[in-house]
Amino acid sequence: MLKAAKLTILFSLGSWLFSSQVAVLANTASKSPEIYQKAREELPEDVYSTYRIVERIARANRIDNAPWRVVTVPEYQINAFATEANLIALYNGILDQLAGDASALACVIGHEMAHHTERHIALSPAKEAEIRAQIAEEAEAEVTAEAEDAQADATGAAVGSAVIRSGGGFLGGIGGLVGNTGGAVLENESRQRISRAQERIAEIIALKEQELNESLADNSRKYEFEADQLGYQYMARAGFEAEGCLRMLGVLGRTPGAEFDTTHPAIPKRIETLKDLMKDYPAENLAQEGEAQLAISQPLTYDLSKDGESLRINSHRGGSSADDLEQMFDR
Ligand SMILES: [Zn+2]
Structure with a gap:
């Protein structure tokens, strides 16, 4: 009680x-x-x-x-x-x-x-809420770091394709085409990376929450x-x-x-x-x-x-x- x-x-x-x-x-x-x-x-x-x-x-x-x-x-x-x-x-x-x-x-x-x-x-309930908020905050920080990392990759890919496109002429045209395709692949990869990271973070949060709930119930x-x-x-x-x-x-x-x-x-x-x-x-x-x-x-x-x-x-x-x-x- x-x-x-x-x-x-x-x-x-x-x-x-x-x-x-x-x-x-x-x-x-x-x-x-x-x-x-x-x-x-x-x-x-x-x-x-x-x-x-x-x-x-x-x-x-x-x-x-x-x-x-x-x-x-x-x-x-x-x-x-x-x-x-x-x-x-x-x-x-x-x-x-x-x-x-x-x-x-x-x-x-x-x-x-x-x-x-x-x-x-x-x-206390207040302390418990504090711990839960901390878990969410830590996980959010991880998400942010991952997202920024992936975002940097995506930017790099875009810049790469722009450089190749600026070559001009026939070769430049092909280069631009290749560059564009390469950039799109990289952007797609980084999007996937972001989404994988978010999934992983969600899993981490769920696991941490579950551990916390179990330990609280055990203690209780x-x-x-x-x-x-x-x-x-x-x-x-x-x-x-x-x-x-x-x-x-x-x-x-x-x-x-x-x-x-x-x-x-x-x-x-x-x-x-x-x-x-x-x-x-x-x-x-x-x-x-x-x-x-x-x-x-x-x-x-x-x-x-x-x-x-x-x-x-x-x-x-x-x-x-x-x-x-x-x-x-x-x-
Ligand atoms: Zn009691």
Whole structure:
């Protein structure tokens, strides 16, 4: 689910977050689950659930050094994606399909967080477009060089025939005839040369594009397996039910199209791989590790992100650099 989807209309968190004076919330100092209570009251249910899940996964796995952002996309797609740095986007469709199953949702969220921590977004859609443009540009440069070369030959042939034609007289006439014929042959040859060169360049472009597509698809499938595996560990450490991942993949498997996406491995293969992983890394052991981390950390606060559209789940330092400064120097 590393989908290069475009955020069109985003759910605007702004109005209700500002109206409920979220800024009043304390930062790192707050210890009680009052933050959770307040979040439950003021956030829409899907956003609240997402906040709680990200917050818990981040602390249990010690990936709470930098803020996370979450946004819900009001489009009915059974999907989620991770494109911009630390942004997790969830489509309405997947929230709907997994409604009432926090563990399955935690698996989706863990998967997206894994794409970020593993830097799978290094090749962004923008970067990919850049590589494709470069391939075309290089090929075009080759075409131009070939064409200029052939053009020079054609010019040479024309000049040759003109020189012979200028001989004059009877011999000159024959010479001109021979020269003309020779020139026409040469021009014809250079035209053929241009067209052969263009064909060859087109082949090169096609080959390079195919190689690029295959390597992108290979990488993408590899990333999906990695994100599945790490995502499972993330959610299990946070104490969610491991089976949530199997339920989530079950939903994806029933979604038309999900099986045929060439950038994603087949769902049965993902389920099989995940089951093996669950044997190697039992959820109970992971939960114990996570419990220890949760016990020594504080709930993470949240704010409306400066992008005005997503919820920012603050790092363990809180969401205020001013508070951080005062804590460091004004005591
Ligand atoms: Zn993915």
